[in-house]
Amino acid sequence: MEKIMRLAIGxxxxxSLKDESVICYLCKKYNIDLIIIEASxxxxxxxxxxxxxxxxxxxxxxxxxxxxxxxxxxxxxxxPTQDK
Numbered sequence: 245m246e247k248i249m250r251l252a253i254g255x256x257x258x259x260s261l262k263d264e265s266v267i268c269y270l271c272k273k274y275n276i277d278l279i280i281i282e283a284s285x286x287x288x289x290x291x292x293x294x295x296x297x298x299x300x301x302x303x304x305x306x307x308x309x310x311x312x313x314x315x316x317x318x319x320x321x322x323x324p325t326q327d328k
Contacts, residue, residue, distance in 0.1 A: 246299040252281075254318040257290040261313060267292070274298065274306040293320070 257266070262285060267278050276298030283292035296303055307317055 249300050249303055251296045251322050252320040253294050253296055254320055255292045256316040258314045259288040270306050274302040276302055276306055
């Protein structure tokens with residue numbers, strides 16, 4: 245059984261990704277839910293506070309992808325996990 249995680253995170257995006265749908269891609273590719281709490285984007289950078297819900301291994305893979313794209317991740321909190 246896979247553990248379902250619920251994390252609060254902050255992301256900082258480089259301006260080079262301003263025209264890419266990174267959040268939509270993550271949801272489709274890694275089968276996770278991303279709930280946008282607050283966000284701000286400009287031509288030079290952007291940030292978002294999100295809640296991430298999904299299987300632990302898929303969230304980990306999604307984080308690896310974000311890091312590979314130059315997106316900084318800050319974990320802000322985690323709620324208890326449950327088994328799927």
